[in-house]
Amino acid sequence: MRLGTQLKRCRFEKGDMSQEALAKAVGVTRQTIIAIEKGRFVPSTLLALKLARFFGKPVEEIFQITEDAGDRGEGR
Amino acid sequence: MQSAIESAIKLVLVVLLVLAGLGVWLLPKTRLVTARAVGERLFVVTCIVGVLCGAAGLLVLFAWPQRVLEWHLWEVAAMPLVLLYAYWMVVMRRARSCDVLDEKQNADMTSAGAVTWAISIPAMSLAFVLPDEGLLEGGLWFPCYLFITLLVFSATTLCYFRR
Numbered sequence: 751m752r753l754g755t756q757l758k759r760c761r762f763e764k765g766d767m768s769q770e771a772l773a774k775a776v777g778v779t780r781q782t783i784i785a786i787e788k789g790r791f792v793p794s795t796l797l798a799l800k801l802a803r804f805f806g807k808p809v810e811e812i813f814q815i816t817e818d819a820g821d822r823g824e825g826r
Numbered sequence: 827m828q829s830a831i832e833s834a835i836k837l838v839l840v841v842l843l844v845l846a847g848l849g850v851w852l853l854p855k856t857r858l859v860t861a862r863a864v865g866e867r868l869f870v871v872t873c874i875v876g877v878l879c880g881a882a883g884l885l886v887l888f889a890w891p892q893r894v895l896e897w898h899l900w901e902v903a904a905m906p907l908v909l910l911y912a913y914w915m916v917v918m919r920r921a922r923s924c925d926v927l928d929e930k931q932n933a934d935m936t937s938a939g940a941v942t943w944a945i946s947i948p949a950m951s952l953a954f955v956l957p958d959e960g961l962l963e964g965g966l967w968f969p970c971y972l973f974i975t976l977l978v979f980s981a982t983t984l985c986y987f988r989r
Contacts, residue, residue: 779866781987782930790989794929 754816758787760805776800828896835898842905846912854919862921864914869931869987872910876980879907883973891966900969907976931987938982945978946971 761767769783778797785791793801793813802809853859861868883903887894894900918926927935950971953962962970 777863778928779869779931781866782928785930785989791930791933797929 752789752816752818753792754814755786755789756812756814757783757801760801760807760812764805772804775804832897835902839898839901839905842909846909850912850915850919853916859916859920861917863926863928864917864931868913868917869927870984872907872914873980873984873987875906875910876976877984879903880973880977880980883969884977887966887970887973894969895965900973904972904976934983934986937986938979941982942975942979946975949974949978 761769761772769780769787773780773783776797777800782791782793782797786793798809798813802812805812864872883900886899886903890897890899914926918924950967953967953970953974
């Protein structure tokens with residue numbers, strides 16, 4: 751299982767907001783936003799909630815669990 | 827002559843340390859420093875300085891093993907990083923918190939610490955096993971260990987952070 755994210759789309763919907771501006775708004779570095787968008791870093795619950803509050807959306811709309819091909823056979 | 831060089835280097839190091847201590851104590855009370863977090867630029871600069879200090883330290887250790895302790899060359903090599911960490915302390919005191927890194931910076935440093943630990947064991951084993959010419963004798967193992975770990979830790983942190 752992996753964490754899927756719509757963070758990039760949310761940024762674009764909020765007037766093509768830059769990664770730098772978003773990072774400043776939620777109090778992290780730009781590299782953190784870049785890593786979350788690329789799926790290389792899983793944010794803490796606190797940061798996920800901060801991002802959700804900033805965009806005025808539920809957390810589930812920004813972050814979702816996505817299953818890898820190998821995960822489908824896990825329950826068998 | 828040698829004693830004069832040693833005394834001069836020691837004096838400069840002590841003056842720098844006293845100035846750094848005064849800076850950590852006084853700067854947060856002024857408006858000269860406004861940062862309340864270790865930003866991206868400061869973090870990257872610290873990593874790069876760590877790599878340079880680590881490489882410089884190993885270089886002087888291998889180039890002048892007999893002078894490293896006598897002339898305080900390893901302290902000189904480590905001083906830029908010490909001054910940068912003193913600035914981190916200024917930022918921490920300004921923020922009135924030790925929590926001045928963001929969660930990815932913390933995670934990157936944790937991962938880099940694990941990598942450094944794993945690499946330092948074989949690296950030091952190798953350093954002790956290799957036929958040395960007094961390189962690790964007389965307390966030189968400590969700067970050797972310090973600069974190997976500093977180099978690996980700083981380079982790995984930078985790689986993780988930029989990934």
